[in-house]
Amino acid sequence: MPARLALALAILETLLWARRIRPLRQPSATAAAASHPSPFDALPPRRAGAGRATPDHKVPFRIAAIRQRLFPPHWGALPARTRVAAGAGAAIGGLSRLLGRGGGSVVGGRATLAIDPHALRHLALGHAVVLVSGTNGKTTTTSLLRAGLSTTGPVVTNLLGANLPAGVAAALAAGPPGAPAALEVDEAWLKTVADDTAPEVVVLLNLSRDQLDRNNEVRRLSSAWRSALADRPGTTVVANADDPLVVWGAAAAAEVVWVGAGQPWTADASGCPKCGSRIAFDAAGWACSSCDLCRPALDVNIEDGQVVSIDGWSVSLDMALPGRCNQANAALALTAAVRLGADPGRAMGAMASTEEVVGRYRTVDAGAVDARLLLSKNPAGWLEVFDMLAPPPAPVVVAINARIADGMDPSWLWDVPFELLAGRQVVATGERSADLAVRLHYAEIEHTRVPDLIVAIREAGHYAAGLEQQGSGAHGRRRPTIDVVANYTPFQELRSRLGRR
Numbered sequence: 215m216p217a218r219l220a221l222a223l224a225i226l227e228t229l230l231w232a233r234r235i236r237p238l239r240q241p242s243a244t245a246a247a248a249s250h251p252s253p254f255d256a257l258p259p260r261r262a263g264a265g266r267a268t269p270d271h272k273v274p275f276r277i278a279a280i281r282q283r284l285f286p287p288h289w290g291a292l293p294a295r296t297r298v299a300a301g302a303g304a305a306i307g308g309l310s311r312l313l314g315r316g317g318g319s320v321v322g323g324r325a326t327l328a329i330d331p332h333a334l335r336h337l338a339l340g341h342a343v344v345l346v347s348g349t350n351g352k353t354t355t356t357s358l359l360r361a362g363l364s365t366t367g368p369v370v371t372n373l374l375g376a377n378l379p380a381g382v383a384a385a386l387a388a389g390p391p392g393a394p395a396a397l398e399v400d401e402a403w404l405k406t407v408a409d410d411t412a413p414e415v416v417v418l419l420n421l422s423r424d425q426l427d428r429n430n431e432v433r434r435l436s437s438a439w440r441s442a443l444a445d446r447p448g449t450t451v452v453a454n455a456d457d458p459l460v461v462w463g464a465a466a467a468a469e470v471v472w473v474g475a476g477q478p479w480t481a482d483a484s485g486c487p488k489c490g491s492r493i494a495f496d497a498a499g500w501a502c503s504s505c506d507l508c509r510p511a512l513d514v515n516i517e518d519g520q521v522v523s524i525d526g527w528s529v530s531l532d533m534a535l536p537g538r539c540n541q542a543n544a545a546l547a548l549t550a551a552v553r554l555g556a557d558p559g560r561a562m563g564a565m566a567s568t569e570e571v572v573g574r575y576r577t578v579d580a581g582a583v584d585a586r587l588l589l590s591k592n593p594a595g596w597l598e599v600f601d602m603l604a605p606p607p608a609p610v611v612v613a614i615n616a617r618i619a620d621g622m623d624p625s626w627l628w629d630v631p632f633e634l635l636a637g638r639q640v641v642a643t644g645e646r647s648a649d650l651a652v653r654l655h656y657a658e659i660e661h662t663r664v665p666d667l668i669v670a671i672r673e674a675g676h677y678a679a680g681l682e683q684q685g686s687g688a689h690g691r692r693r694p695t696i697d698v699v700a701n702y703t704p705f706q707e708l709r710s711r712l713g714r715r
């Protein structure tokens with residue numbers, strides 16, 4: 215059946231070509247670079263007026279181009295089943311994009327793995343793979359790592375967040391042969407993907423409760439990382455030494471580069487992952503009160519705005535991305551990039567110029583005001599976002615949904631220290647704005663509730679204008695910028711509704 219499916223898709227693509235249906239292009243250069251080429255992309259241009267009357271000698275040429283997209287020459291070394299699987303995945307992914315059903319990498323990758331369950335293992339051969347995992351910062355760190363590695367040549371990546379095995383397989387199938395691969399991996403799938411891709415480097419960022427109906431037991435994830443990284447002599451782990459759960463998971467690896475990346479959120483690591491006793495945190499680090507688990511000696515640290523390595527290199531952390539957490543993400547990404555041969559200075563220069571990551575941190579036109587889009591999905595992420603907001607009394611819009619992609623249980627709102635928003639007006643929005651409003655009420659934060667996202671931003675604009683009239687606004691700017699923090703699905707809705715203005 216899968217082979218028939220692949221054949222049917224190939225026929226369908228040829229028919230679509232004959233009907234002169236042109237490919238849909240990705241909206242931005244970033245997205246295009248991160249996406250997987252469609253069999254329709256970059257086909258030779260048709261002559262004006264050719265239509266169905268295209269001379270016959272042109273047809274084989276275009277079919278050959280489609281065939282080259284479906285079965286690139288560098289797949290010649292792959293087993294036949296993997297070639298068919300990857301070709302079918304590329305076709306299905308291309309059709310998905312053509313039909314406007316998303317990036318196509320997930321559905322295409324699923325088809326690839328359905329046809330050949332071992333495809334990921336074969337597709338990863340020849341690539342120097344870096345896996346990036348953790349609760350928060352995966353996409354940003356992978357983006358920074360891709361930027362750093364791009365100073366050495368082409369890079370394979372799954373930047374659009376397709377971080378399960380299907381997305382990883384699609385990224386590897388689409389990437390240039392032999393290029394290093396910077397791949398984001400869901401924290402619960404690290405062992406599966408590591409077993410198949412045999413990574414040279416694994417970057418571990420942090421662990422905290424995320425979606426309460428999915429990744430809520432973080433000590434179990436830490437133990438799973440431990441078993442994923444044990445008995446893997448060819449893999450170097452680049453790990454955040456300031457998160458006890460990361461340290462316990464990483465310490466089983468044969469070689470670890472410990473990075474002092476910081477972890478302000480400590481509520482999920484108060485119990486020792488090794489013995490269950492209490493972890494004590496202080497300014498110097500952390501240590502278990504009973505066993506020998508403690509913060510390891512650092513190999514790379516952030517000191518006075520610089521990333522400093524005990525190997526003798528140091529570079530300035532002059533990032534376009536805001537916030538403490540992005541300095542941490544950059545330090546970890548840079549350490550991995552250097553491990554793969556990148557020059558620290560050049561890699562940092564490429565990372566420093568990254569201004570947005572798949573819409574995050576982007577400032578967009580929202581009508582009478584500009585809106586800066588920030589993504590935050592869990593209490594640990596929220597603590598980092600507070601660090602990025604314009605200072606009080608600037609208003610802020612907070613958008614919360616509780617769909618499957620967000621986690622169906624929004625009770626995590628009660629773990630977020632919304633008290634830190636004191637001194638500013640908050641506009642609560644999204645499908646669960648009522649839950650948020652109750653939380654803000656008990657945090658004694660001034661707030662209004664406006665369910666529609668765009669109307670909420672407009673409402674915050676009125677507050678900003680009022681501040682301006684009182685002389686306490688945003689430095690005399692006529693057009694205020696409103697910080698909008700959203701969890702996953704309202705963030706995507708905002709990107710969709712505001713992205714094309």
Ligand SMILES: [Zn+2]
Pocket residue numbers: 486487488489490491502503504505506507
């Ligand atoms: Zn202990």
